[in-house]
Amino acid sequence: MADVAIKRALLSVSDKSGLVELGRALAARGVELVSTGGTARALREAGLEVRDVSDLTGFPEMMDGRVKTLHPMVHGGLLAVRDNAEHTAAMEQHAIGAIDLVVVNLYPFEATVAKGAERDEIIENIDIGGPSMVRSAAKNHQFVTIVTDPADYPTLLAELEDAGATSLDFRRKCAAKAFAATAAYDSMISQWFGFADQQQLFPDFLAVNGKAPVTLRYGENPHQQAALYTPSGPHQHGIAQAEQLQGKELSYNNYNDADAALELCAEFAGGAPAVVIVKHANPCGVAQAGTLLEAWNEALACDSVSAFGGIVAVNSELDGATAEAICEIFTEVVIAPSVSESAKAAFAKKKNLRLLVTGELPDPRRGGLAVKPITGGLLVQTRDNGAISEADLKVVTQRQPTEQELKDCLFAWTVARHVKSNAIVYAKGGATAGIGAGQMNRRDSSRIAAMKAAEAAEKYGWNASRTVGSAVASDAFFPFADGLLAAAEAGATAIIQPGGSIRDEEVIAAADANDLAMVFTGMRHFRH
Numbered sequence: 001m002a003d004v005a006i007k008r009a010l011l012s013v014s015d016k017s018g019l020v021e022l023g024r025a026l027a028a029r030g031v032e033l034v035s036t037g038g039t040a041r042a043l044r045e046a047g048l049e050v051r052d053v054s055d056l057t058g059f060p061e062m063m064d065g066r067v068k069t070l071h072p073m074v075h076g077g078l079l080a081v082r083d084n085a086e087h088t089a090a091m092e093q094h095a096i097g098a099i100d101l102v103v104v105n106l107y108p109f110e111a112t113v114a115k116g117a118e119r120d121e122i123i124e125n126i127d128i129g130g131p132s133m134v135r136s137a138a139k140n141h142q143f144v145t146i147v148t149d150p151a152d153y154p155t156l157l158a159e160l161e162d163a164g165a166t167s168l169d170f171r172r173k174c175a176a177k178a179f180a181a182t183a184a185y186d187s188m189i190s191q192w193f194g195f196a197d198q199q200q201l202f203p204d205f206l207a208v209n210g211k212a213p214v215t216l217r218y219g220e221n222p223h224q225q226a227a228l229y230t231p232s233g234p235h236q237h238g239i240a241q242a243e244q245l246q247g248k249e250l251s252y253n254n255y256n257d258a259d260a261a262l263e264l265c266a267e268f269a270g271g272a273p274a275v276v277i278v279k280h281a282n283p284c285g286v287a288q289a290g291t292l293l294e295a296w297n298e299a300l301a302c303d304s305v306s307a308f309g310g311i312v313a314v315n316s317e318l319d320g321a322t323a324e325a326i327c328e329i330f331t332e333v334v335i336a337p338s339v340s341e342s343a344k345a346a347f348a349k350k351k352n353l354r355l356l357v358t359g360e361l362p363d364p365r366r367g368g369l370a371v372k373p374i375t376g377g378l379l380v381q382t383r384d385n386g387a388i389s390e391a392d393l394k395v396v397t398q399r400q401p402t403e404q405e406l407k408d409c410l411f412a413w414t415v416a417r418h419v420k421s422n423a424i425v426y427a428k429g430g431a432t433a434g435i436g437a438g439q440m441n442r443r444d445s446s447r448i449a450a451m452k453a454a455e456a457a458e459k460y461g462w463n464a465s466r467t468v469g470s471a472v473a474s475d476a477f478f479p480f481a482d483g484l485l486a487a488a489e490a491g492a493t494a495i496i497q498p499g500g501s502i503r504d505e506e507v508i509a510a511a512d513a514n515d516l517a518m519v520f521t522g523m524r525h526f527r528h
Ligand SMILES: NC(=O)c1ncn([C@@H]2O[C@H](COP(=O)(O)O)[C@@H](O)[C@H]2O)c1NC=O
Pocket: 012, 013, 014, 015, 035, 036, 037, 038, 039, 040, 065, 066, 067, 068, 069, 070, 104, 105, 106, 107, 126, 127, 128, 129, 130, 131
């Protein structure tokens, strides 16, 4: 299909940025401008000649603007196949003029929801006529140009400047963008109905939306391509929204690891200073202490080898002393709710280090859906936001845990839910002593965690490994006693686990035989 010259344009935009400049450039090319109420007003105020859409349709805009452009004089002009004799005859018979260019952006539905508007106002901001024109024009892109984004005005004008017409390639790209825009718009509306009316958790059609893609240098590996989309709707508060104060561009893996670090750190929001160090989406050191600096030292001691090149998240304002200490090892990303001036100064020396400020930490108990692609489908589940407290714990051994053991159990449990399964976490005095992640059996996770703790003891010259006298968390039940025995061998004195294995009796007996105190949570936290 040849290039299409633009003789008549229909402009109907809620976001009026760049409108007057565009109108002026089109008018200068002799394009007839047709517009809806507010858009026509803005163009006229700039001294441009505009035809009202009501003049074209023979109907006034009515019902609070619900019906303006929904008319055969508009949609006939947009949808007619120009080289189809029947279509052109119909145009002639009904005096329908062709519309060559549509410039539309939609009612600000998202912004209306975001400002906390009442239901009626939100409903009024569901655009009907706009998306209809967008879809008609995009369907008929062989003849019609559809522009839905003010950012595309310069390209449109450049096309007209170059060829006096738009190219099929440009019209196709615009059509694809237009359908994506209306799909995302409808998806936002559908999600709002879900949130507003507490409808089906798993709707018949899953609407996923995102906008403004940030193209990343590459994906998980250099041969993969990647982008970041930020979805619309409530609860959007996390790594994707964090402000980057310094450092290199974030990579795909940085985003993924930073997210894991932030999610775990958020468990300690409002609590004593906490530091989380993450590598490959698993924590390799977590601690809570009197100051962030102490917490950093404790977290680092858990597995200082893995911490190299790690992602660090803290739960409170990052101070200068902690920043200086973090700078002593190579760190990829640091995430904090806020950063002091002295900390900023310390990081300024590390030009590549990415420093992210999140503001308030996300609520770990928030709801929402988690989506995972599989071959031929999407697995969807509710977020793992389940939580237990001390009151939910059931002591199953002869020995009751001491107060300190209980504290360590709960700390280890908090960390374990953020470790890939099979997860085993040793903790003592508010710090992880050893973390075993992602093994195919629980005994190996238990042994790996103990091995890391033994390495730390050797490196720091401690008399004994920190697993001695520690509490151990297991993200799911011990199917056999072997994992628990490995923990006992490493010197652990308390165990926290969901329970529920058919061999619970055997596991409890092994705990009793080793004088361990064991509590059951009744809740499992697999993480894959
Ligand atoms: N009802 C209609 O026929 C209709 N036609 C266009 N609109 C929208 O009206 C807005 C522009 O209105 P105005 O030009 O009055 O500022 C645009 O966002 C456009 O998408 C409509 N509004 C809602 O459905």
